[in-house]
Amino acid sequence: MTKIEIDHFDGDLPIDNLSDSNNYDLKYLDACDLNYANFFEKFMLRNLPCIIRNITSSWQCTNNWIKNEKINIEYLIDHYGDVDAPVADCDAITFNAHCKINMKVKEYMQYLQSCERDKLLYLKDWHLRRLRPNDLFYEVPLFFGSDWLNEFATDRGEDDFMFVYIGPTKSWTPLHADVYNSYSWSVNVVGQKKWTLFPPGEEEKLKDSLGNLPVMFHPEKFPGVKFLEIVQDGGDALFVPSGWHHQVVNLLDTISINHNWVNACNIENVWSSLQQCLSSVEYEIRDLKDSPEYISQCQVILKSLFGMDFSNFLIFLSYIGNKRITQLRKENSKGFNNIELGQNHIMFDLKTLHKVMNLIQNHPIFSYNCISPDIESDFIKIKKSISMIL
Numbered sequence: 001m002t003k004i005e006i007d008h009f010d011g012d013l014p015i016d017n018l019s020d021s022n023n024y025d026l027k028y029l030d031a032c033d034l035n036y037a038n039f040f041e042k043f044m045l046r047n048l049p050c051i052i053r054n055i056t057s058s059w060q061c062t063n064n065w066i067k068n069e070k071i072n073i074e075y076l077i078d079h080y081g082d083v084d085a086p087v088a089d090c091d092a093i094t095f096n097a098h099c100k101i102n103m104k105v106k107e108y109m110q111y112l113q114s115c116e117r118d119k120l121l122y123l124k125d126w127h128l129r130r131l132r133p134n135d136l137f138y139e140v141p142l143f144f145g146s147d148w149l150n151e152f153a154t155d156r157g158e159d160d161f162m163f164v165y166i167g168p169t170k171s172w173t174p175l176h177a178d179v180y181n182s183y184s185w186s187v188n189v190v191g192q193k194k195w196t197l198f199p200p201g202e203e204e205k206l207k208d209s210l211g212n213l214p215v216m217f218h219p220e221k222f223p224g225v226k227f228l229e230i231v232q233d234g235g236d237a238l239f240v241p242s243g244w245h246h247q248v249v250n251l252l253d254t255i256s257i258n259h260n261w262v263n264a265c266n267i268e269n270v271w272s273s274l275q276q277c278l279s280s281v282e283y284e285i286r287d288l289k290d291s292p293e294y295i296s297q298c299q300v301i302l303k304s305l306f307g308m309d310f311s312n313f314l315i316f317l318s319y320i321g322n323k324r325i326t327q328l329r330k331e332n333s334k335g336f337n338n339i340e341l342g343q344n345h346i347m348f349d350l351k352t353l354h355k356v357m358n359l360i361q362n363h364p365i366f367s368y369n370c371i372s373p374d375i376e377s378d379f380i381k382i383k384k385s386i387s388m389i390l
């Protein structure tokens with residue numbers, strides 16, 4: 001079992017993790033020379049991107065999915081041909097996202113092989129890991145092992161945030177920030193991508209008078225906007241920090257693996273964006289403010305827009321809090337993907353959870369009776385147990 005640990009859990013760690021410098025030079029690191037505590041402090045806590053090279057050397061898929069430095073189409077057809085996967089049409093856009101259909105992997109691979117393609121199709125957000133839990137085609141790099149989102153999802157058999165992307169040269173992903181304001185990591189198994197990344201706040205300069213972002217950013221149209229342009233090669237992992245908008249173009253036929261993730265370093269960002277989303281929902285339906293259903297309707301809309309409501313967030317935090325308490329007592333030391341968390345790491349998680357739980361308890365919604373009594377009492381009980389530990 002792999003163990004991840006940090007140097008200390010209290011003291012001077014900059015918990016206010018918004019990018020603390022205006023120096024957005026991208027750092028290139030090598031997986032062999034980097035240790036977890038370093039990545040934690042220099043990049044996750046500071047919310048700064050980096051490339052970590054040579055991350056796939058022990059991955060099975062680097063042998064199986066690549067042939068002559070290209071995508072091994074026969075292997076993918078043989079092993080996954082009859083499986084359905086979501087495919088985006090890069091030429092068809094609705095509400096700033098590509099239109100998607102389901103295709104058999106076999107058909108998609110035939111499309112990729114054909115010389116005359118009349119469409120630009122991108123297989124994306126494919127939950128291959130969930131589909132084939134025993135197929136260990138890649139390992140989660142230990143740098144990305146503190147992952148509350150996928151820990152929660154896999155422990156409870158819920159929808160996870162672990163994806164495979166396969167796209168031809170020129171396929172692309174529109175400008176966006178990730179779900180919940182999570183982090184993401186993306187590793188190219190084969191191929192090459194160009195990423196354009198915007199430090200948080202820069203996206204405001206890109207919005208039109210209605211507050212809409214462009215589908216694709218073109219630098220010549222937005223002089224003065226700060227952004228990073230990154231070319232990611234095969235075997236490179238890109239760490240995309242929380243709230244950094246980004247767009248992606250495949251420069252070659254590319255397969256990548258990608259997770260969205262949340263942990264103690266960015267959970268406050270998730271909480272802020274949940275509140276922000278709620279405020280805009282409240283504003284949008286302000287005409288209904290006097291109706292008895294107003295509060296619960298806001299939560300329903302919040303869930304459909306943000307992907308979770310306040311109750312879901314409370315359940316999530318309570319689950320992770322309870323699990324860390326158990327781990328501290330050594331009753332169960334396994335975290336996400338069987339990765340063991342060191343004692344400092346567990347304490348850091350608990351300390352941050354406690355801070356965010358306090359913020360939630362002070363939010364007006366807590367007094368509106370829209371959270372079920374069971375969820376609320378569980379939340380309060382776990383928060384109390386954490387207080388006793390701290």
Ligand SMILES: O=C(O)CCC(=O)C(=O)O
Pocket residue numbers: 165172173178184185186193240246248249256258
């Ligand atoms: O690789 C891509 O096309 C998109 C990946 C992405 O947007 C992400 O990791 O958040």
